[in-house]
Amino acid sequence: MGASRHTKFLLGLLYFTYCVYGNFLSVSSVVALPSNIICNKIxxxxxxxxxxxxxxxxxxxxxxxxxxxxxxxxxxxxxxxxxxxxxxxxxxxxxxxxxxxxxxxxxxxxxxxxxxxxxxxxxxxxxxxxxxxxxxxxxxxxxxxxxxxxxxxxxxxxxxxxxxxxxxxxxxxxxxxxxxxxxxxxxxxxxxxxxxxxxxxxxxxxxxxxxxxxxxxxxxxxxxxxxxxxxxxxxxxxxxxxxxxxxxxxxxxxxxxxxxxxxxxxxxxxxxxxxxxxxxxxxxxxxGSLGTVGRTCNRTSTETDGCDLMCCGRGYNTHQYTKTWTCNCKFHWCCYANCNKCSERTEEYTCK
Structure with missing residues (x-):
């Protein structure tokens, strides 16, 4: 293959290994390395x-x-x-x-x-x-x-x-x-x-x-x-x-x-x-188990995402949040708008 295509392949391999494994090769050195060197690094x-x-x-x-x-x-x-x-x-x-x-x-x-x-x-x-x-x-x-x-x-x-x-x-x-x-x-x-x-x-x-x-x-x-x-x-x-x-x-x-x-x-x-x-x-x-401590669960569900199953009977913590946003906007000719402030209270549940 031509030199430019070969360089693209090597750059692609470098990018892939950087994204997946971490940066163990430098961009400046990749064009000087044949594919067998990079393959040995994976x-x-x-x-x-x-x-x-x-x-x-x-x-x-x-x-x-x-x-x-x-x-x-x-x-x-x-x-x-x-x-x-x-x-x-x-x-x-x-x-x-x-x-x-x-x-x-x-x-x-x-x-x-x-x-x-x-x-x-x-x-x-x-x-x-x-x-x-x-x-x-x-x-x-x-x-x-x-x-x-x-x-x-x-x-x-x-x-x-x-x-x-x-x-x-x-x-x-x-x-x-x-x-x-x-x-x-x-x-x-x-x-x-x-x-x-x-x-x-x-x-x-x-x-x-x-x-x-x-x-x-x-x-x-x-x-x-x-x-x-x-x-x-x-x-x-x-x-x-x-x-x-x-x-x-x-x-x-x-x-x-x-x-x-x-x-x-x-x-x-x-x-x-x-x-x-x-x-x-x-x-x-x-x-190889991370456990379910801290996992989000659904308090009302009886499926696998329900707090009873997800938390393995340990119980769960309740977290309350208030979400606020601009709503019910009315636009006035020509240049301004009147808006209300809306809010919603939500709860999130995480396994103990």
Whole structure:
């Protein structure tokens, strides 16, 4: 690539590492550093991932965007629960939240993280931000579908997004144990969530708005739709255990626990977990729980955001606030207005 494009990639990597990890490189030095130096500075990468980083520095920036997208969605989905997508055991890596316990929350984190990376890589391909992909070439413009419409425009290359996300994120799982199998399964569940929610956009062509012919293309849904989909999978998450191959002490695959058929594998789209979740009521560094002390709760709700559930029976504090603002303004010709002062008394409740 040209020197200017190479510099942009390096600047992008520097910006990404600065935003996520802190400023450990200076802007003045970045143009003098090749991508392998910067890739070696990103914490938490396995040797295989560093190799991918050196070959595809532009894609690493996109992966960072995907991780942040997944983390934002995680915060949204768990905003009213005891565990609200925060963790005391966070490590300085580019993979969002880490979990020492193989819980349902860990399963969700891996799935939404994988979905975010798949989503951003697919979108970056369509927008021309990555070198080795663009629009989906299998959807050839002008070719008719079985439904009678023809392909046109730029269809999202979901296949490349799935492939690259699997290649990069699964390379993180270098240990041959139950947790690695769980993580890879949830990575796949996140990828499938994006694939199964892909949408078809169409545009009609014809006289006076008629739909004589129709051109269609595949497109990504909103990421909120994918987040809602994975959240439903979280609600039906499967408790699993490992099954070892004969004459081999290494776990070979996962099976659903507590079923009469002891060899039933979870579906590829299932979110799976190995251990019961902590209650997240108390501050527990070993389990990665921040506790719920100081969390805002809803006094009248019987759901997960209610003070009874959120505060784990400890009770809550009541805080009273008075909000004042200008209201009921009447404008007089030409140059002034008469306004009243309105006020409202509100209460906020926080867990003890």
């Amino acid at each position: 914490p938490g990468l396995t040797p295989r991932q560093r190799s991918i980083c050196r070959k595809r520095p532009d894609a690493i920036v996109t992966i960072g965007d995907g991780v942040k997208l997944g983390l934002r969605e995680c915060h949204y989905q768990f905003r009213n629960r005891r565990w609200n997508c925060t963790n005391i055991d966070q490590q300085n890596t580019m993979f969002g939240i880490t979990h020492s316990v193989g819980s349902k929350e860990a399963a969700f984190s891996y799935a939404i993280n994988s979905a975010g990376v798949t989503y951003e890589v697919t979108q970056a391909c369509s927008l021309g931000r990555l070198k080795r992909c663009s629009c989906d070439r299998s959807k050839k413009t002008g070719h008719y579908d079985a439904n009678g419409w023809k392909w046109g425009g730029c269809s999202a290359d979901i296949k490349h997004g799935l492939k690259f996300s699997r290649k990069f994120l699964d390379a993180r799982e270098i240990k041959e144990n139950a947790r690695s199998l769980m993580n890879k399964h949830n990575n796949r569940a996140g990828r499938k969530a994006v694939k199964e929610n892909m949408e078809t956009g169409c545009k009609c062509h014809g006289v006076s708005g008629s739909c004589t012919t129709k051109t269609c293309w595949t497109t990504l849904p909103t990421f909120r739709k994918i987040g809602n989909y994975i959240m439903k999978k979280y609600g039906r998450a499967k408790l699993v255990t490992t099954l070892k191959a004969k004459r081999n002490k290494v776990p070979s695959h996962l099976i659903i626990k507590r079923l009469k058929n002891k060899h039933t594998k979870p579906r590829r789209s299932d979110v799976v977990y190995l251990e019961k979740s902590p209650n997240y009521c108390d501050h527990d560094p070993l389990k």
